[in-house]
Amino acid sequence: MRAEAGGLRGVLRLTAGHRGPITMTVALTLVAAALGLALPLVARDVIEAAGAGRTAWRGVGMLVALFAAQALAQALVRYQLARTGEGIVLGVRLSLIDHLLRLRMPAHDRHRVGDLISRTDADTFALRQVVAGGFTDAVTGTVGLAATVALMAWLDPVLLACVAAVVLAAGAVLGIALRGMRAASLRGRRAAGEMAADLERALSAIRTVKAGRAEARESERIGGRAGAAYTANVRMAGFDALVAPATELAVTGSFLLVLLIGGARVAGGTASVADLVAFLLYMLYLTGPLGALFESLSVVQQGTGAVHRIEEALALPREDDEAPATAPPPRADSPVLEFRDVWFGYRAARPVLRGATFTVPRHGHVALIGRSGAGKSTIFALAERFYDPDRGEILFGGVPVTASSRSRHRAGIGLVEQDCPILDGTLRDNLLYAAPDAPDGEIHRVLAMTDLTALVARLPHGLDTRVGEHGRELSGGERQRMAIARALITRPDLLLLDEPTAHLDLESELALHRTLAEITGHCALLVIAHRFSTVRAAAHVIVLDEGRIAASGTHEELMDTSPYYRTLAEGRSLGPVKQ
Numbered sequence: 220m221r222a223e224a225g226g227l228r229g230v231l232r233l234t235a236g237h238r239g240p241i242t243m244t245v246a247l248t249l250v251a252a253a254l255g256l257a258l259p260l261v262a263r264d265v266i267e268a269a270g271a272g273r274t275a276w277r278g279v280g281m282l283v284a285l286f287a288a289q290a291l292a293q294a295l296v297r298y299q300l301a302r303t304g305e306g307i308v309l310g311v312r313l314s315l316i317d318h319l320l321r322l323r324m325p326a327h328d329r330h331r332v333g334d335l336i337s338r339t340d341a342d343t344f345a346l347r348q349v350v351a352g353g354f355t356d357a358v359t360g361t362v363g364l365a366a367t368v369a370l371m372a373w374l375d376p377v378l379l380a381c382v383a384a385v386v387l388a389a390g391a392v393l394g395i396a397l398r399g400m401r402a403a404s405l406r407g408r409r410a411a412g413e414m415a416a417d418l419e420r421a422l423s424a425i426r427t428v429k430a431g432r433a434e435a436r437e438s439e440r441i442g443g444r445a446g447a448a449y450t451a452n453v454r455m456a457g458f459d460a461l462v463a464p465a466t467e468l469a470v471t472g473s474f475l476l477v478l479l480i481g482g483a484r485v486a487g488g489t490a491s492v493a494d495l496v497a498f499l500l501y502m503l504y505l506t507g508p509l510g511a512l513f514e515s516l517s518v519v520q521q522g523t524g525a526v527h528r529i530e531e532a533l534a535l536p537r538e539d540d541e542a543p544a545t546a547p548p549p550r551a552d553s554p555v556l557e558f559r560d561v562w563f564g565y566r567a568a569r570p571v572l573r574g575a576t577f578t579v580p581r582h583g584h585v586a587l588i589g590r591s592g593a594g595k596s597t598i599f600a601l602a603e604r605f606y607d608p609d610r611g612e613i614l615f616g617g618v619p620v621t622a623s624s625r626s627r628h629r630a631g632i633g634l635v636e637q638d639c640p641i642l643d644g645t646l647r648d649n650l651l652y653a654a655p656d657a658p659d660g661e662i663h664r665v666l667a668m669t670d671l672t673a674l675v676a677r678l679p680h681g682l683d684t685r686v687g688e689h690g691r692e693l694s695g696g697e698r699q700r701m702a703i704a705r706a707l708i709t710r711p712d713l714l715l716l717d718e719p720t721a722h723l724d725l726e727s728e729l730a731l732h733r734t735l736a737e738i739t740g741h742c743a744l745l746v747i748a749h750r751f752s753t754v755r756a757a758a759h760v761i762v763l764d765e766g767r768i769a770a771s772g773t774h775e776e777l778m779d780t781s782p783y784y785r786t787l788a789e790g791r792s793l794g795p796v797k798q
Contacts, residue, residue: 549616641690
């Protein structure tokens with residue numbers, strides 16, 4: 220029973236904050252059980268009174284009252300059980316949502332989005348089934364079973380020994396089923412998570428899927444995951460199918476055995492009819508806790524995979540957002556960003572950056588160039604503290620980034636990614652995403668800086684116009700400018716731009732260069748450049764080659780002094796692929 224104990228321990232950990240409602244549910248169930256346990260004893264007294272020629276009206280009244288009270292208690296149990304289960308699901312979902320949003324970037328790199336989402340949905344629903352139909356039943360079933368067995372032992376220990384023999388035989392069948400159910404549950408949950416991840420992958424790129432005529436291939440891939448989940452769940456259902464016969468064997472088989480042996484003993488005069496009736500009533504009552512206990516073990520094993528996946532997700536490392544108690548303020552006379560001999564690799568022994576050292580001055584416009592894989596986007600990721608360097612030091616405003624919390628550090632940096640993610644909602648929702656309380660004056664300022672004023676004016680609902688999933692109602696250039704405006708509204712000290720002209724036509728590109736020139740009066744710019752028109756607009760250029768700083772200077776200086784830079788410029792070999 221080690222696996223069952225492990226499953227129950229997992230449930231206990233996940234329901235730690237709900238012990239009060241669970242205790243209340245168990246208490247109500249025990250009250251209902253106690254009322255049920257009193258019924259056979261009262262019935263025995265009524266039968267004995269009838270045998271003596273009396274009508275025990277008081278006993279009959281007690282039977283009616285006990286039946287009514289038990290029905291009311293059971294109704295309350297069902298409601299409280301459902302309410303408690305939903306409360307546990309809500310609590311676990313809230314914990315998962317908060318935890319997944321705060322994971323370290325390496326954890327996001329290793330896990331698929333759809334699979335993580337399925338842990339907050341399907342797996343938490345399975346946890347509710349475990350709590351509502353498994354954990355509580357296991358507790359109340361055990362207590363009810365113990366109380367019933369104690370009363371049966373008091374009435375007739377010989378008959379109880381016969382019942383125990385049959386129940387042990389049924390328990391052996393149940394043990395065989397539970398051993399296979401746990402593994403099948405985990406395989407089924409994992410396959411369902413992979414199915415959700417593959418479906419999310421296809422639907423998020425549905426235009427590419429249709430353009431590539433890949434509907435059949437994607438359907439086959441996702442269907443394969445669904446088939447794996449089906450196979451695992453059918454296997455689990457096969458094991459679960461053994462639970463009902465085992466319960467039937469335990470209850471019906473023991474009832475028949477007691478009826479035969481007990482009837483023979485009554486006929487032989489060694490037992491009374493009243494005692495046999497009371498014992499048989501307890502046998503009928505035994506159906507509830509014994510069936511509940513067997514079923515709870517089955518439900519817990521079926522939900523073990525979900526519990527394991529939820530605990531696995533909650534164990535993923537999350538970002539710490541604590542700062543030292545004496546964090547020094549940034550120094551106004553220092554570069555806004557400084558890398559000092561920084562080494563970093565996404566995998567051990569495979570560094571992407573190799574001793575990168577450079578500075579970004581305040582209000583400077585610095586272009587970062589290099590071939591695909593040189594480490595440009597890695598520098599952005601380290602500047603945002605999505606990752607921490609393996610060696611070396613990064614300073615922001617002259618202060619090591621580790622001296623500040625991640626949240627405070629990121630508040631001073633604006634990031635515009637190359638694919639410019641736009642969230643479903645309105646233009647206002649996206650614009651104010653990082654600064655929800657920004658005044659109207661700030662909104663008008665960034666709209667003017669990014670040449671979006673005219674766009675907002677011609678939309679039917681202005682800033683309250685919905686942009687659609689992934690901003691599909693906007694053009695590529697409009698998404699780019701909206702992302703820049705979203706980053707600027709926080710008035711950052713440093714703005715990171717990953718090829719801001721990638722989605723712009725010539726006219727919009729010229730307008731953007733004027734905007735960038737204006738931005739440098741408010742903050743520093745570090746731009747990943749793939750077009751040399753963007754490079755020439757920068758006051759300083761940093762050239763990356765295989766994770767090292769190959770050269771730095773102005774465009775004209777580098778054309779004269781750096782053969783590598785000159786090769787890049789003349790061959791225009793700056794691919795737009797990110798690292």
